[in-house]
Amino acid sequence: MGLTLSEKILSEKAGRKVRAGDFIQAKVDFLLMNDITAPISIKVFRELDAKIFDKSRVAIILDHFTPNKDIKAAEQCKFSREFAEEKKLPYFFEGGKVGVEHCLLPELGLVLPGDLVIGADSHTCTYGALGAFATGVGSTDAGVAMATGDVWLRVPETLKLIYEGERDPWVMGKDLILHTIGDIGVSGALYMAMEFHGDAISSLPMSDRFTMSNMAIEAGAKAGLMPVDEKTIEYVKERAKRNYQVMEADDNANYRKVKKYKVEKIEPLVAFPHLPSNVKEARNAARMNIKINQVFIGSCTNGRYEDLKTAAEVLQGREVAEHVRLIVLPCSPSVYLRALKNGVLETLISAGAVIGPPSCGPCLGGHLGILAAGERTIATTNRNFVGRMGHPKSEVYLANPAVAAASAVMGRIAHPEEVMRS
Amino acid sequence: MILRGRAWKYGDNVDTDVIIPARYLNTSQPEELALHVLEDLDPEFRSKMEKGDIIVAGHNFGCGSSREHAPIAIKASGVGCVVAKSFARIFYRNAINIGLPIIEAPEAVERIKSGDILEIDLENGEIRNLSSGESFRFKAFPPFLMEILRAGGLVEYTKRRLRGDNREKGSRNTR
Ligand code: SF4
Numbered sequence: 213m214g215l216t217l218s219e220k221i222l223s224e225k226a227g228r229k230v231r232a233g234d235f236i237q238a239k240v241d242f243l244l245m246n247d248i249t250a251p252i253s254i255k256v257f258r259e260l261d262a263k264i265f266d267k268s269r270v271a272i273i274l275d276h277f278t279p280n281k282d283i284k285a286a287e288q289c290k291f292s293r294e295f296a297e298e299k300k301l302p303y304f305f306e307g308g309k310v311g312v313e314h315c316l317l318p319e320l321g322l323v324l325p326g327d328l329v330i331g332a333d334s335h336t337c338t339y340g341a342l343g344a345f346a347t348g349v350g351s352t353d354a355g356v357a358m359a360t361g362d363v364w365l366r367v368p369e370t371l372k373l374i375y376e377g378e379r380d381p382w383v384m385g386k387d388l389i390l391h392t393i394g395d396i397g398v399s400g401a402l403y404m405a406m407e408f409h410g411d412a413i414s415s416l417p418m419s420d421r422f423t424m425s426n427m428a429i430e431a432g433a434k435a436g437l438m439p440v441d442e443k444t445i446e447y448v449k450e451r452a453k454r455n456y457q458v459m460e461a462d463d464n465a466n467y468r469k470v471k472k473y474k475v476e477k478i479e480p481l482v483a484f485p486h487l488p489s490n491v492k493e494a495r496n497a498a499r500m501n502i503k504i505n506q507v508f509i510g511s512c513t514n515g516r517y518e519d520l521k522t523a524a525e526v527l528q529g530r531e532v533a534e535h536v537r538l539i540v541l542p543c544s545p546s547v548y549l550r551a552l553k554n555g556v557l558e559t560l561i562s563a564g565a566v567i568g569p570p571s572c573g574p575c576l577g578g579h580l581g582i583l584a585a586g587e588r589t590i591a592t593t594n595r596n597f598v599g600r601m602g603h604p605k606s607e608v609y610l611a612n613p614a615v616a617a618a619s620a621v622m623g624r625i626a627h628p629e630e631v632m633r634s
Numbered sequence: 635m636i637l638r639g640r641a642w643k644y645g646d647n648v649d650t651d652v653i654i655p656a657r658y659l660n661t662s663q664p665e666e667l668a669l670h671v672l673e674d675l676d677p678e679f680r681s682k683m684e685k686g687d688i689i690v691a692g693h694n695f696g697c698g699s700s701r702e703h704a705p706i707a708i709k710a711s712g713v714g715c716v717v718a719k720s721f722a723r724i725f726y727r728n729a730i731n732i733g734l735p736i737i738e739a740p741e742a743v744e745r746i747k748s749g750d751i752l753e754i755d756l757e758n759g760e761i762r763n764l765s766s767g768e769s770f771r772f773k774a775f776p777p778f779l780m781e782i783l784r785a786g787g788l789v790e791y792t793k794r795r796l797r798g799d800n801r802e803k804g805s806r807n808t809r
Contacts, residue, residue: 235778252662252702256789262796277660284660334700334724350702350728351662356792364778364788398647399694403723432694434723487647576656576699597651597698599674604655 214462216370217437218405221345221459225328232369232466237362240269241327241344246313247274247285249332249351250292256355264299265361268454271303271322272296273313276572278306281579311544311570314338314426314512319544321451325440326459330354330363335512335594337433340425341418342448343440343458345405348429368405368434369468371396375412377475382494382628384522385420386514386592386612388412389427390481391473394491402432404468407461412475413438418447419518426513427594430488482590482625483610486598494615497625502609506589507538507620508601509613510568511575514592515543519613520551524559526617526628532564533623539581541568563620577601583608590619635756637714637735639686643748646692648675650725653696653704662703664710671707685712688754690746692718696725705729715754717761719743730779733787737761742770 215223216232223230225238245253250272264270272292277285289306296304305316314335317323323339329346330336332354339346349363357363375388393400406428413421421438428436440458448456480494509515509523520542532538540560542548548570551557557567574581575593583589583602589609591601596608609625618628652675654667661667672679689708695718696704705728708716716729719740729736735756742761746752750765762769775783785791
């Protein structure tokens with residue numbers, strides 16, 4: 213039996229051939245922490261009284277509660293900043309350099325194909341889109357790895373997902389992954405890696421691939437990997453800060469399960485509160501007259517340039533409905549700049565959007581758009597748990613940027629076709 | 635190691651946002667986090683629970699974010715152990731890494747009711763329900779994880795590794 217992509221990468225990092233179920237100590241290629249998780253990691257690291265294994269492979273990104281939302285957040289960031297200064301960390305991001313970690317690191321070529329990346333943030337699985345084994349861990353893991361350069365892992369079994377056929381013009385990577393989570397459930401891939409295959413994946417732009425790998429964790433998965441193709445190479449070759457190694461799954465790899473999806477049958481979707489698996493077709497949701505108070509376009513799931521551009525296409529020459537707040541946070545400084553230069557921001561602002569700084573913002577209920585009791589939002593983010601974006605009695609609906617933008621125009625959950633027709 | 639306490643039972647997919655809402659993540663002080671444990675799931679939990687009590691839950695406990703603040707809040711509140719049908723993987727490793735005992739026992743969860751008094755024998759893999767008289771077995775930890783737990787968590791385990799100290803490997807050092 214051959215090896216899955218995860219088994220291939222982890223064998224390389226463990227220095228021996230490993231299989232699903234094995235416990236291994238594996239070499240880490242890149243390690244990241246954010247403003248919430250870094251302080252605990254730093255305390256753990258200091259307790260170990262060790263040296264950083266390799267400064268060029270560690271990043272601290274202050275992206276969650278920044279620009280500092282309150283005194284405690286400021287203290288928390290200061291703690292990480294002092295550490296970064298003391299250790300002279302080359303990859304410390306804040307101020308005008310910061311973006312949402314999972315957008316920023318691939319953009320800067322710091323995470324690459326064939327890597328083992330661990331991050332003290334659950335959406336570290338985003339980099340699976342580059343053919344890396346990337347997984348979220350806790351702060352203690354990150355603090356320890358900063359000293360040892362390795363991490364303990366149980367090699368996961370793999371769920372292979374094959375997507376075939378052509379997408380409806382309003383269907384994005386977000387819908388493919390929401391459909392999958394709706395199908396297998398929020399623990400459908402628990403302890404497993406997902407591998408995404410098929411012609412419908414090859415035809416996806418990198419931005420949508422990141423969206424899909426990003427939400428692997430929402431099905432309980434440890435990682436969500438994609439094969440490396442010309443588009444991946446195109447994306448990384450200009451950016452890569454170091455060498456990388458392309459690895460592939462064997463044809464005869466041993467999968468826990470293989471599932472096929474016919475993409476023609478997938479419609480734009482909306483995940484209803486309070487689980488990402490609670491999906492309905494946007495077309496049907498549109499008939500339910502679900503009024504919204506806020507629309508949020510941003511986050512590590514859908515805050516990239518292509519996402520903003522899609523939203524702008526829907527909002528071009530239109531206006532956000534009365535009493536609806538449209539909040540747009542470009543996910544990185546370079547996305548912000550590109551959207552500014554290409555007129556995307558102008559379109560959004562003319563339609564009535566608030567443009568905020570690259571930050572996680574309301575995605576995790578941090579700041580820049582918190583919901584009151586009874587308020588409803590449609591967001592391009594990844595989680596709609598109780599209280600995720602504010603008051604425990606508020607509601608979050610998840611969708612792709614086109615559906616979110618259309619909903620902003622209609623003041624209720626809508627399908628983009630309704631808006632484009634008018 | 636024997637744990638004993640009252641069971642507080644919850645459903646499936648208890649996520650990290652309800653275990654410790656993000657609005658409290660501007661600190662990582664265990665005592666402060668403990669004040670808000672499970673606040674968005676059961677606002678009274680904090681006032682009604684006693685030290686040593688046991689959280690019993692369905693599938694996928696701890697799903698969501700990687701925040702170690704979740705198991706830290708639970709541990710610091712005095713909860714002795716979490717028993718669930720299954721755990722989200724990051725929560726699982728975080729709990730092991732910080733030394734919060736967690737047990738996967740789907741059958742036991744089915745039968746335990748809120749308010750039951752439980753006695754858990756970690757070494758021998760047994761849950762005894764003193765209220766109903768039933769007892770259940772659970773699978774012991776794989777040896778690799780047991781080593782980390784025996785060391786008292788990942789930090790202690792790593793300290794020994796960095797010292798190249800293997801003599802203590804088999805010793806039982808519970809804290
Ligand atoms: S954008 Fe949201 S999901 Fe992504 S890292 Fe920030 S808080 Fe987490």
